[in-house]
Amino acid sequence: MTTLTGVAGAGGVAPDTPVRRGRRGAGAWRYAVLLVLGLYFLVPICASVWFTVRDRRTGGVTAEHYTGIPGAEGFADAFGRSLALAALTVVLALALMVPTVVLVELRLPRLRTTVELLTLMPLVLPPIALVVGVRSVLSWAPDYFLNTPLADAFFALQKPSLPWILVFVYVILVLPFVYRALDAGVRGSDLKTLTEAARSLGASWPRVLTSVVLPVLRTSVLNASFLTVALVMGEFTIAVILGFETFPTWIVRISGSQPQLSVAVSVLSLMVTWGLLLLISALDRRRGTKENP
Amino acid sequence: MTAVSAHAAGPADLRERPGVAVRLEGLTRRYGSVVALDGLDLDISGGEFVALLGPSGCGKTTALRAIAGFDRPDGGRVLVDRRDVTDVPANKRDMGMVFQAYSLFPNLTVAENVAFGLRVRRRAKPERAGRAAELLDLVGLADRAGRYPHQLSGGQQQRVALARALAVAPQVLLLDEPLSALDAQVRVQLREEIRRIQLELGITTVFVTHDQSEALSVADRVGVLRAGRLEQIAGPDELYERPATAFVAEFVGTMNRLPATLSGGEVEVLAVRRAVAGAAPPTRPVVALIRPESLLVEADPAGDGRVVTRTFSGASTRLAIALPGGVEVRADVASAASQHLIPGTAVRVRPAERPVLVAPAEPA
Numbered sequence: 001m002t003t004l005t006g007v008a009g010a011g012g013v014a015p016d017t018p019v020r021r022g023r024r025g026a027g028a029w030r031y032a033v034l035l036v037l038g039l040y041f042l043v044p045i046c047a048s049v050w051f052t053v054r055d056r057r058t059g060g061v062t063a064e065h066y067t068g069i070p071g072a073e074g075f076a077d078a079f080g081r082s083l084a085l086a087a088l089t090v091v092l093a094l095a096l097m098v099p100t101v102v103l104v105e106l107r108l109p110r111l112r113t114t115v116e117l118l119t120l121m122p123l124v125l126p127p128i129a130l131v132v133g134v135r136s137v138l139s140w141a142p143d144y145f146l147n148t149p150l151a152d153a154f155f156a157l158q159k160p161s162l163p164w165i166l167v168f169v170y171v172i173l174v175l176p177f178v179y180r181a182l183d184a185g186v187r188g189s190d191l192k193t194l195t196e197a198a199r200s201l202g203a204s205w206p207r208v209l210t211s212v213v214l215p216v217l218r219t220s221v222l223n224a225s226f227l228t229v230a231l232v233m234g235e236f237t238i239a240v241i242l243g244f245e246t247f248p249t250w251i252v253r254i255s256g257s258q259p260q261l262s263v264a265v266s267v268l269s270l271m272v273t274w275g276l277l278l279l280i281s282a283l284d285r286r287r288g289t290k291e292n293p
Numbered sequence: 294m295t296a297v298s299a300h301a302a303g304p305a306d307l308r309e310r311p312g313v314a315v316r317l318e319g320l321t322r323r324y325g326s327v328v329a330l331d332g333l334d335l336d337i338s339g340g341e342f343v344a345l346l347g348p349s350g351c352g353k354t355t356a357l358r359a360i361a362g363f364d365r366p367d368g369g370r371v372l373v374d375r376r377d378v379t380d381v382p383a384n385k386r387d388m389g390m391v392f393q394a395y396s397l398f399p400n401l402t403v404a405e406n407v408a409f410g411l412r413v414r415r416r417a418k419p420e421r422a423g424r425a426a427e428l429l430d431l432v433g434l435a436d437r438a439g440r441y442p443h444q445l446s447g448g449q450q451q452r453v454a455l456a457r458a459l460a461v462a463p464q465v466l467l468l469d470e471p472l473s474a475l476d477a478q479v480r481v482q483l484r485e486e487i488r489r490i491q492l493e494l495g496i497t498t499v500f501v502t503h504d505q506s507e508a509l510s511v512a513d514r515v516g517v518l519r520a521g522r523l524e525q526i527a528g529p530d531e532l533y534e535r536p537a538t539a540f541v542a543e544f545v546g547t548m549n550r551l552p553a554t555l556s557g558g559e560v561e562v563l564a565v566r567r568a569v570a571g572a573a574p575p576t577r578p579v580v581a582l583i584r585p586e587s588l589l590v591e592a593d594p595a596g597d598g599r600v601v602t603r604t605f606s607g608a609s610t611r612l613a614i615a616l617p618g619g620v621e622v623r624a625d626v627a628s629a630a631s632q633h634l635i636p637g638t639a640v641r642v643r644p645a646e647r648p649v650l651v652a653p654a655e656p657a
Contacts, residue, residue, distance in 0.1 A: 190394050196363055197396040197454075199383040201410035201461060211409075215400040 185220025
């Protein structure tokens with residue numbers, strides 16, 4: 001018998017963990033561990049912030065490196081490109097994985113292990129191996145298909161203003177995270193019964209997907225999207241090897257000439273990431289309070 | 294839990310709609326080497342409440358899913374109102390279904406859940422709201438319209454699921470063990486409510502259950518399934534009093550198996566002769582199948598039975614009695630007349646004066 005006690009926020013909501021009363025002294029340990037971890041994370045961040053706000057000429061504090069970001073040479077292009085890549089990767093990865101996960105759950109449960117293994121491949125295979133392969137195909141294919149539409153397609157994939165090839169490679173890179181986030185949501189809910197209920201009430205399959213599956217998997221979809229955005233906004237190796245300028249490669253490029261600006265951008269992007277994270281949990285909490293008056 | 298009271302008799306369009314007949318013809322379904330349905334034939338009249346009863350794996354749920362359109366049979370046809378719907382997808386079948394698992398959409402309120410089918414059918418908002426209110430009233434949950442499913446008890450969730458299934462005015466109502474996740478008390482209450490609503494609306498209903506008391510108490514007819522075939526379908530009384538086969542006899546109600554011998558068209562059991570009910574099996578040895586209430590028990594110092602346990606349950610009391618040869622029987626006696634039959638009492642047991650069902654001695 002399946003009971004749906006944990007449906008709300010499926011995927012992102014852990015069951016309540018009972019607080020265990022430890023021995024005397026456990027509290028002290030807890031704070032010690034927290035302190036060490038806190039220092040480990042906070043010291044570099046604080047140092048970065050200090051580095052960006054220190055005015056070397058006057059010895060005072062200045063925000064000029066932050067205010068100068070929007071006008072910095074190449075920033076708008078690189079940042080906008082990375083955002084576009086992130087958005088396209090999210091859309092493509094979800095369009096690929098939501099139906100896959102749902103299909104595996106509802107119709108092909110025996111394929112679950114296979115799909116799980118397949119989505120693990122990008123973690124097992126080093127990105128460098130993937131990108132070297134992609135690069136050699138990209139350099140070889142246009143010559144091979146010269147004067148055919150395929151050659152044009154290969155050129156279009158590598159357009160520096162919006163390199164679609166990065167979208168495709170990033171979709172592969174995010175598969176493990178997207179699959180796991182969605183799979184957790186699916187397992188936490190009785191999707192089979194819910195879809196059958198919707199079907200018997202007259203809903204078509206597209207309707208089932210939009211009215212039942214996506215709302216049930218909402219938190220999982222948000223988690224998957226967030227992980228994807230974070231990964232794309234920080235991905236350096238593949239972009240640099242394929243020779244495209246994205247946000248991370250831009251940061252590295254300007255770090256030589258304007259080190260304080262590049263660190264300011266890094267700090268800011270960290271803040272944006274945290275902001276997104278808080279937003280997702282806030283959305284989840286809002287739903288929780290709505291349902292628990 | 295909201296008390297069940299006499300509610301309005303339900304939406305008028307549902308009430309005035311005549312129930313439609315459902316017919317299953319030679320339904321066959323195999324999963325690999327397992328045969329879930331083996332040429333199942335079943336006729337359900339319009340407005341009838343039929344329960345499908347059987348042990349797990351007997352095919353009852355598969356049959357229901359074939360009617361709903363969730364499971365495509367390998368052979369045979371499903372006819373609803375004389376129309377062949379075997380190839381019609383589930384969302385075009387016009388059936389309401391209540392599931393064993395809680396199936397309310399967690400992101401929608403109770404009222405939105407009930408109105409879901411109408412939203413799919415693009416009905417206007419006021420109509421949807423009015424209909425949801427009407428049906429929630431029918432199941433006694435009008436005051437929970439704004440709640441979310443996880444704020445309801447299991448019984449309430451199943452009532453909302455029932456209201457949701459009925460909101461689209463389906464031709465047939467399908468119930469897939471809707472009570473099995475609930476507490477015993479809520480179960481009894483809800484099954485009576487389901488029956489009340491079904492009678493009010495006159496909707497053809499198929500109710501799958503493995504609980505025989507549930508099936509016998511609410512259905513017009515009960516079909517007992519075994520290995521993908523219908524073993525017997527009959528009214529509750531007939532099924533209990535005149536089971537067609539030993540399987541039905543033992544699956545429905547409690548049954549004692551007593552060593553017996555056949556001779557001259559009669560059966561000798563507990564040293565008395567009784568007529569054989571139905572056909573006697575061709576094989577020997579045989580056992581007599583006798584219900585606990587068809588055994589007469591008397592205190593008798595010379596009797597060869599000994600009361601082992603005595604279980605009081607209101608008007609009647611069940612006795613477990615050890616007989617010679619390691620046979621133990623259960624007998625139901627009137628509580629008022631059996632206070633002296635305490636454990637250890639020597640008793641004499643004999644079958645009541647009525648034909649006795651006989652089956653092959655090996656378990657069927």
